[in-house]
Amino acid sequence: ERDKYENNNVAGVVTGLAWTRVGGDILFIESILSKGKGTLTITGNLGTVMKESATIAMEYIKSNAVDLGLDPDIFEKYNVHIHVPEGATPKDGPSAGVTMLTSLVSLFTQRKVKKSLAMTGEITLRGKVLPVGGIKEKILAAKRARIKEILLCEENRRDIEEIKPDYVKGLTFHYVTDMSDVIKLALTNQKVVNAKEL
Amino acid sequence: ERDKYENNNVAGVVTGLAWTRVGGDILFIESILSKGKGTLTITGNLGTVMKESATIAMEYIKSNAVDLGLDPDIFEKYNVHIHVPEGATPKDGPSAGVTMLTSLVSLFTQRKVKKSLAMTGEITLRGKVLPVGGIKEKILAAKRARIKEILLCEENRRDIEEIKPDYVKGLTFHYVTDMSDVIKLALTNQKVVNAKEL
Amino acid sequence: ERDKYENNNVAGVVTGLAWTRVGGDILFIESILSKGKGTLTITGNLGTVMKESATIAMEYIKSNAVDLGLDPDIFEKYNVHIHVPEGATPKDGPSAGVTMLTSLVSLFTQRKVKKSLAMTGEITLRGKVLPVGGIKEKILAAKRARIKEILLCEENRRDIEEIKPDYVKGLTFHYVTDMSDVIKLALTNQKVVNAKEL
Amino acid sequence: ERDKYENNNVAGVVTGLAWTRVGGDILFIESILSKGKGTLTITGNLGTVMKESATIAMEYIKSNAVDLGLDPDIFEKYNVHIHVPEGATPKDGPSAGVTMLTSLVSLFTQRKVKKSLAMTGEITLRGKVLPVGGIKEKILAAKRARIKEILLCEENRRDIEEIKPDYVKGLTFHYVTDMSDVIKLALTNQKVVNAKEL
Amino acid sequence: ERDKYENNNVAGVVTGLAWTRVGGDILFIESILSKGKGTLTITGNLGTVMKESATIAMEYIKSNAVDLGLDPDIFEKYNVHIHVPEGATPKDGPSAGVTMLTSLVSLFTQRKVKKSLAMTGEITLRGKVLPVGGIKEKILAAKRARIKEILLCEENRRDIEEIKPDYVKGLTFHYVTDMSDVIKLALTNQKVVNAKEL
Amino acid sequence: ERDKYENNNVAGVVTGLAWTRVGGDILFIESILSKGKGTLTITGNLGTVMKESATIAMEYIKSNAVDLGLDPDIFEKYNVHIHVPEGATPKDGPSAGVTMLTSLVSLFTQRKVKKSLAMTGEITLRGKVLPVGGIKEKILAAKRARIKEILLCEENRRDIEEIKPDYVKGLTFHYVTDMSDVIKLALTNQKVVNAKEL
């Protein structure tokens, strides 16, 4: 059975769109902090490329800490763990990059993620968002999962335009080119309830 | 020959339900502490996904230490070893997550696990319990093993309802959605005999 | 050619029973200490599960140091090396667990192992001994090797009872359920000659 | 769809020429710095030889720091991450060497890369640039991508001379033999906007 | 072409007997020291079991340092490198154990190895020497290589007795059971020329 | 296309002879230093045995530092990187040993390598040079590459004598038995231009 959108109550939990063996699906990127020395742990039965996305997101945030309003010293004081349920399903590919980025920025700022939003897109170190495949299947899965807004790379716009309008009714699309757009669009300025003091 | 339920005398020992090559079975998750610097050792002929469950449980506890009534500094003072007998049987999958979580919380709090209880369910970093497969076979194995109460994900309720009532007679089911429910249901407020001072 | 029982002169050397490609055989678990920082080295052409047994034995001892009459600080001052001759034979499986446990406790206490004793059984972190396979072949090998007493899991008792009485004449069997029984039965209260001061 | 040349706004981003499963293409080498202790992280679904190119570039720069106008102590104060989008495409081979070298020197000096330039060539520790294969396909890809100038090894000159003149119209070629030539030709003396203070 | 015995001028160089793809041969175990922190490096295209022999030899010496007349603190002050030429030939098995033991004791004591001696035998942590295979082929190779004396496990005596007497004419055999015998027989009390001060 | 001899201007760059998939060829061993703590990095698409040669050369130099006129403390102050272009060609085998030795001694002493010299030979820890294969092909490649002098193991002399005299006209051969001969023959007493102060 497919997953449903849950809520935006928890910092670090973001809804992504995936293309798996069974077609399109949503997936959750989860990240948490614990006191530590800056290690990054990645779980969820992930392939090499998807693990690399987590590393890219983390290093991008470290390198652009000041622009993101983060104290650069924070990264040495906490360990980060990124997990992608469900462990029984192998997952790979670069398309969870924007989701991982959003998850980590939400985690370190404790800002709430926008409600009913899902996203898919590759990230880069230079701050660009790249287009990804399987868009049609991902959109249909998003609708089934009660997603209302979808964040995509600008270069995936034509993939959406090729989908029969009926299928995308009720969905709002946000097209981005830069990772800074992702953060502006995906994160609210509100902190989560019981936000951690970092 | 299949295992039988033993007892709840030892902190960190919890009964799980597994689906192996030979059908359903119970298994024990065991964990112990020794003075150290916070390393986590995992043994028991486990596959990658099952090892990841142990990491997820450990990191979730570290990240939610205060809510669980634990001193966050404790984790740097002890090494943890999680083992799943029996070494000759390869084991994998995410379904021992709730069992590992319960094992580690019991270990760090030295609280007694509820008597005659077994459990199965995947865990996440955001605190949700996810449904798992092989429910029917696991339930039959639990009964053979003299288990009285079973903890499951709410989304596995219909799997139970599809089982012929005679087969589940004498079993009490607890359906959970959150990892905090698991801890409340599975652990008593009583310490084990000869509880360690941590 | 098969091995013969040797003696109990050296701390840390214990006779186990193995089931190899060529049938039953005895094997020696050897362990030594050297000044160090607590590393554990395992050699002897061992598979993953057998290496895990060594880790389980070591961690169990660390966690139960006080009950075993050991100073918990000792483990950081020495490196331990466990070896299982003969290097040309690949070995695996959990059945050397009790032998490794006995070897390490003998090593850290410098107590003499009981004379003419061999053993086989899986160990756990909760202190239980589990039954193992190949009992008949192991017993015949023990007899050929001039073993007089054999330590086994209680659940292996019926495997012995199924063996033709003539074959087990002259052998004394000790059935155990707990790892503490193993240590009581297998180790004498006498120190080895030239016992090391730890 | 093939990539297009972007711009030279960001330090550490350099355009390379690659020969992939689908023919010639441009690729971007991206590198960033974050406070750290000198680790080098490499991502982008790269094979062993391409990862080695990154190591060679980094070590060459460390060894020739003074000649490059860099403080040799800087390398212990930052972690470097080199990434090559696009994660879904496996990449390998030594031909991105000059691109990686340029990327890292740009990163550490915060100098702007020359506009509309792409490059391909193997690097060595002794400072020589070596010729690479697939030149014709790479040049056609560069043109499609709106590249204006191309940096190549002198020994690849004849590969260019064998291409029909019409195909290379509008392209300027720079042939180099030494890595110091690469740096002189590829980097401007202008800092990027918002250059970091290292 | 087969190797010939060389000399006993260099500490840490000992002649072993090997059984390779091309039949029996002699081989040299070489070890050297350099200032360091106690790491052990092993080279020579060796398989796992042969590398384990080097570890066993090293750990045995550390554990029995006092009995061997060595200062136990010495091991933390030097790095040891053991090499077995010839790199093009893969080598494996436990039979070089006695040779590695002799090499390392010679290295740490700077004592000369006995002249014209070769050896073969497995070592253990409890100090026993175990028999090995391929004896006939090894002996013929030793003779061709102008070896005069051969050190073997006592349990290999019958392998020698089965060889036609003519073939072993001129060879002296030393049969040992214990690793202490190896050291007594294989090392002279004379230091090598230009012995290092450790 | 095959490589040509270059020059002896740079410390640490030495010309070796290799036998590859495409026949004989010359190759360059390059090594550089950077401030560090003594790590050794090896690149160039090398197999295990060729990497071992680099380790052997490095450890031999460390162990014989004083005899080579080097301060033994120098090795902890620098990181060494050895590279063998060309990354696209897999390389393996022990025959680059003498070349790596010469490269590292040149690097640490900043002495110039002899002009127009190439070499091939396996090295050992006891200081012997061993013969290698593919001599005829290597010599023809050396000639094509405008090499004038060749350093070989004494035991490879007969391989040269079997080559038609015309083919070796104009080449001078140096036969060595010891690694100290290699260093004496291959390195001049002149420092390279712009020699580093170590």
Ligand SMILES: [Ca+2]
């Ligand atoms: Ca799903």
Ligand SMILES: [Ca+2]
């Ligand atoms: Ca996604």
Ligand SMILES: [Ca+2]
């Ligand atoms: Ca079972």
Ligand SMILES: [Ca+2]
């Ligand atoms: Ca379970």
Ligand SMILES: [Ca+2]
């Ligand atoms: Ca045996």
Ligand SMILES: [Ca+2]
């Ligand atoms: Ca055993």
Ligand SMILES: [Ca+2]
């Ligand atoms: Ca592309």
Ligand SMILES: [Ca+2]
């Ligand atoms: Ca390139």
Ligand SMILES: [Ca+2]
């Ligand atoms: Ca040989």
Ligand SMILES: [Ca+2]
């Ligand atoms: Ca040998």
Ligand SMILES: [Ca+2]
């Ligand atoms: Ca070449």
Ligand SMILES: [Ca+2]
């Ligand atoms: Ca060579």
